[in-house]
Amino acid sequence: MQNKLIFKKIPIDGYNEGMKIVGCDKEWLNAKIVSSNISNEEMLKILKSYGVKEILVEYISETVALISKEDEISEKSLSNLFLSDLEFVKNIYPVLLSELKEIFQSVKSQRFDPEKVDVITEKINSSSVKNSGFIVNITKYSQNEEYLYNHSINVALLSNISAKNLGYNEKVTLEMTKGGLLHDIGKLFIDTDIVNKKGKLNEHEFAEVKKHPILGYKFLSEYKCESEIVLRIVLEHHERYNGKGYPRRLSGNNISPYAKIASILDAYDALTNDTTYREAMSQEEAIEIIKQSAGAEFSKNVSDILLNFIKNNTLGKVVRLDSDEVGIIVKEGINKKQPLVLIVKDSEGKFVKPYIYDLNSYNAMTGMPYKQIISFYTKKEIDFNPVQILLDNISLLNN
Ligand SMILES: [Fe+2]
Numbered sequence: 249m250q251n252k253l254i255f256k257k258i259p260i261d262g263y264n265e266g267m268k269i270v271g272c273d274k275e276w277l278n279a280k281i282v283s284s285n286i287s288n289e290e291m292l293k294i295l296k297s298y299g300v301k302e303i304l305v306e307y308i309s310e311t312v313a314l315i316s317k318e319d320e321i322s323e324k325s326l327s328n329l330f331l332s333d334l335e336f337v338k339n340i341y342p343v344l345l346s347e348l349k350e351i352f353q354s355v356k357s358q359r360f361d362p363e364k365v366d367v368i369t370e371k372i373n374s375s376s377v378k379n380s381g382f383i384v385n386i387t388k389y390s391q392n393e394e395y396l397y398n399h400s401i402n403v404a405l406l407s408n409i410s411a412k413n414l415g416y417n418e419k420v421t422l423e424m425t426k427g428g429l430l431h432d433i434g435k436l437f438i439d440t441d442i443v444n445k446k447g448k449l450n451e452h453e454f455a456e457v458k459k460h461p462i463l464g465y466k467f468l469s470e471y472k473c474e475s476e477i478v479l480r481i482v483l484e485h486h487e488r489y490n491g492k493g494y495p496r497r498l499s500g501n502n503i504s505p506y507a508k509i510a511s512i513l514d515a516y517d518a519l520t521n522d523t524t525y526r527e528a529m530s531q532e533e534a535i536e537i538i539k540q541s542a543g544a545e546f547s548k549n550v551s552d553i554l555l556n557f558i559k560n561n562t563l564g565k566v567v568r569l570d571s572d573e574v575g576i577i578v579k580e581g582i583n584k585k586q587p588l589v590l591i592v593k594d595s596e597g598k599f600v601k602p603y604i605y606d607l608n609s610y611n612a613m614t615g616m617p618y619k620q621i622i623s624f625y626t627k628k629e630i631d632f633n634p635v636q637i638l639l640d641n642i643s644l645l646n647n
Pocket of ligand 1: 431432460485486
């Protein structure tokens with residue numbers, strides 16, 4: 249059994265023997281509490297007379313030891329999960345990209361092998377990836393491929409994990425994943441100068457781009473794609489709940505539920521990536537934009553579920569702390585705001601030998617964390633490759 253010292257804020261009436269009072273909700277009393285020699289019972293009376301409602305206590309108990317044991321188990325499974333995902337980023341993600349690139353290049357010359365798409369779909373579905381949010385987060389920092397390939401793989405990964413989280417069966421999960429891979433396939437039939445144009449599209453160019461759902465749908469139908477889920481994701485992922493989308497201006501429940509899911513994942517990944525016409529936004533900005541549009545552009549129920557899921561996937565994100573240090577989130581804490589981070593830069597912006605810091609460390613006197621996250625970085629704001637840093641420090645992550 250392992251003893252662990254815990255600091256916890258509790259209501260003043262929740263005090264138990266064995267706890268040591270180290271602070272309270274009236275800050276001006278804290279110095280008195282620490283310097284006093286009186287018993288805890290006498291201290292409680294004094295604090296109550298001052299109207300104190302909450303106290304900060306320090307304690308070690310058998311229960312705590314049991315909690316520590318559970319923590320140990322979850323810590324172990326989390327770090328294993330993390331490492332297998334890191335291996336996926338290193339070894340499998342680049343292969344998926346080149347396989348998809350090969351498929352898309354042959355599509356341009358009207359050749360298409362649906363079985364090759366099945367292979368990628370199966371690889372995504374059966375890989376040991378448990379946290380595709382992590383993969384999507386981390387690969388955003390090192391995407392050098394043409395946008396369409398990364399974006400298609402990302403939407404497929406997010407679709408796969410969303411389908412699993414929403415409780416869809418294996419068949420539907422596979423088809424949603426495939427829909428994610430192929431949702432923008434119609435762009436391959438549009439003038440590449442328009443698709444890759446930097447800056448805003450003019451009216452004619454936008455009208456051309458808007459053809460891609462129909463072009464993709466027609467192409468796959470000709471190749472005898474029989475999955476209604478895939479076909480409707482391809483055709484309807486730009487339809488909007490309020491009927492202001494394209495190509496058919498469908499609204500509400502006339503849009504396939506699978507296309508509704510794909511449309512949110514598509515929008516999220518597009519907003520958080522550098523595209524030809526806009527620089528990447530942070531996860532928070534993207535979530536805010538989708539939230540504001542929820543109910544009008546996106547189905548509110550679906551977006552609530554998916555945005556929560558995306559928001560809770562913070563592993564791999566590069567963050568700035570209030571100390572001005574820069575770190576990468578390597579393990580989610582019990583409280584999502586206080587994860588473990590791998591510190592890579594000091595407060596002066598200089599690279600340091602990376603080390604793990606637990607943001608769940610509190611100042612016993614104030615009950616406040618020593619350090620907190622104040623912002624998330626986008627790709628353009630960082631000058632290092634987080635994937636490489638994580639890979640170089642696997643031994644630290646494994647401890
Ligand atoms: Fe699209």
